[in-house]
Amino acid sequence: MAIVVQIPTPLRQHTEGRDTVEARGSTIQEVLDDLGRQYPGITQRLFDGPNLRRFVNVYLNEEDIRYLDNLKTAVKDGDTISIIPAVAGG
Amino acid sequence: MTDSRSTKCRMTLFEISNLAMTELPADAAILERYSRQVKFSGIGEEGQRKLLASRVTLCGVGALGTVLANHLVRAGVGRVRIVDRDFIEIHNLQRQVLFDEQDVADNLPKAEAAARKLRKINSTVEIEPVVTDIDHTNILDLVSDADLILDGTDNFEVRYLINDAAIKLGKPWVYGGCIGSHGQTMTILPGETPCLRCVIESSPPPGMAPTCETAGVLGPAISIIASYQAVEAFKILTGQTHLINRNLIFLDVWENVHRSFKIARLKEQVDCPCCKRRQFDWLEGKMGSHTTTLCGRNAVQVAHRLADRLDFEQLSRNLEGLGPVTYNRFMLRFAVDGYEFTVFPDGRAIIKGTNDIEKARTLYAKYIGH
Numbered sequence: 433m434a435i436v437v438q439i440p441t442p443l444r445q446h447t448e449g450r451d452t453v454e455a456r457g458s459t460i461q462e463v464l465d466d467l468g469r470q471y472p473g474i475t476q477r478l479f480d481g482p483n484l485r486r487f488v489n490v491y492l493n494e495e496d497i498r499y500l501d502n503l504k505t506a507v508k509d510g511d512t513i514s515i516i517p518a519v520a521g522g
Numbered sequence: 523m524t525d526s527r528s529t530k531c532r533m534t535l536f537e538i539s540n541l542a543m544t545e546l547p548a549d550a551a552i553l554e555r556y557s558r559q560v561k562f563s564g565i566g567e568e569g570q571r572k573l574l575a576s577r578v579t580l581c582g583v584g585a586l587g588t589v590l591a592n593h594l595v596r597a598g599v600g601r602v603r604i605v606d607r608d609f610i611e612i613h614n615l616q617r618q619v620l621f622d623e624q625d626v627a628d629n630l631p632k633a634e635a636a637a638r639k640l641r642k643i644n645s646t647v648e649i650e651p652v653v654t655d656i657d658h659t660n661i662l663d664l665v666s667d668a669d670l671i672l673d674g675t676d677n678f679e680v681r682y683l684i685n686d687a688a689i690k691l692g693k694p695w696v697y698g699g700c701i702g703s704h705g706q707t708m709t710i711l712p713g714e715t716p717c718l719r720c721v722i723e724s725s726p727p728p729g730m731a732p733t734c735e736t737a738g739v740l741g742p743a744i745s746i747i748a749s750y751q752a753v754e755a756f757k758i759l760t761g762q763t764h765l766i767n768r769n770l771i772f773l774d775v776w777e778n779v780h781r782s783f784k785i786a787r788l789k790e791q792v793d794c795p796c797c798k799r800r801q802f803d804w805l806e807g808k809m810g811s812h813t814t815t816l817c818g819r820n821a822v823q824v825a826h827r828l829a830d831r832l833d834f835e836q837l838s839r840n841l842e843g844l845g846p847v848t849y850n851r852f853m854l855r856f857a858v859d860g861y862e863f864t865v866f867p868d869g870r871a872i873i874k875g876t877n878d879i880e881k882a883r884t885l886y887a888k889y890i891g892h
Contacts, residue, residue, distance in 0.1 A: 440704075441732075442737070487724050487725055487730075487731070494784050496787070498788060498792060499791040514781065514783075516783070517726065518678065520701065520731050520732075520733060521676050521677075521700055521732075521734040522584065522585060522673070522674065522675060522698060
């Protein structure tokens with residue numbers, strides 16, 4: 433199923449400038465894998481080996497996936513995945 | 523309904539003006555100063571008295587910090603300690619609301635210039651400027667007498683240090699960060715909410731994330747994030763912690779995005795080294811940068827302990843608009859504002875053009891980021 437993935441500004445250099453991308457899958461992992469197939473540069477920015485980088489947080493709708501089922505969290509049509517990197521400046 | 527509320531307001535003001543004529547004129551004058559805030563039901567006279575009696579340490583008085591300091595001092599927070607290591611430059615004026623061209627000409631440290639301006643705004647507040655680099659040797663002294671710590675910094679090294687100190691001492695603090703047109707904020711109540719390390723388990727390694735120098739930043743985004751932080755401060759200082767925001771707020775003013783992510787359950791879910799296992803790695807100096815002057819070379823070496831390996835391709839992309847950048851697999855070189863950076867894959871950098879350790883750390887945070 434098609435899931436909307438919101439891409440944060442620093443990662444849009446890997447998605448041809450798109451702020452949202454549709455990707456397919458039935459879990460967060462599958463959707464992010466599909467995102468990486470469409471835009472290969474982004475996988476290395478999100479993952480350190482099999483794990484998400486520790487300064488990248490992923491939210492399913494408004495929920496942090498770490499208290500759901502992490503990358504195995506099931507997704508359904510209409511869901512939005514947001515990638516939110518830590519914001520350093522100020 | 524409206525009538526009875528306005529009567530109540532009038533009576534309160536009547537009582538205040540009575541006080542002015544009798545035993546406590548100074549007190550009444552103070553309440554008159556804050557009357558519009560006292561009339562707001564969430565603060566009231568009791569809340570105002572709590573603000574007047576409270577003490578805040580503000581870490582960093584740059585973009586977020588000047589907006590925060592402005593709100594705190596105008597609102598009558600009794601004692602405000604402002605800590606900053608930096609000097610004012612002309613490009614700060616676009617968003618750092620307490621500074622002006624004369625401050626740049628006078629070459630004033632930010633903490634001192636901010637204190638001078640803030641005293642003109644509200645001479646009844648005790649303002650203590652501290653010009654220093656916040657590190658693991660001094661942070662406990664800077665925050666141990668505060669009721670609240672506010673984050674006006676621009677880097678995660680100091681934020682994790684604040685987080686360690688706040689959790690260790692059981693003091694609330696409010697994180698804020700901004701880049702470009704987006705920013706985020708969260709409020710940390712030790713023992714009650716997730717801490718910074720629960721939510722952001724580690725900072726982006728140097729060079730991996732944009733900084734305000736490499737990606738720019740908009741003043742209005744700063745004002746909104748800092749204003750959220752200030753309101754959280756008012757709630758905490760008036761003893762109304764049940765009202766705090768328990769989500770991670772993320773907004774982008776250019777893209778009309780305003781999100782509120784639920785993070786409260788992370789407190790139970792994450793095996794946090796800081797707030798659960800009480801390992802204070804930044805406070806104990808096990809994490810963070812290690813800075814040394816390279817004698818006779820007009821250069822300073824900044825090394826990040828336990829930093830991941832740098833991604834030179836990404837760092838080069840971040841820096842390419844600022845000055846010449848070259849790199850191979852062993853080192854990356856770039857020059858900006860008369861400083862020459864030589865950066866190594868382990869995060870170490872030699873910054874040529876200064877012998878000043880604090881300046882070098884500032885330059886590292888600005889251009890390489892951490």
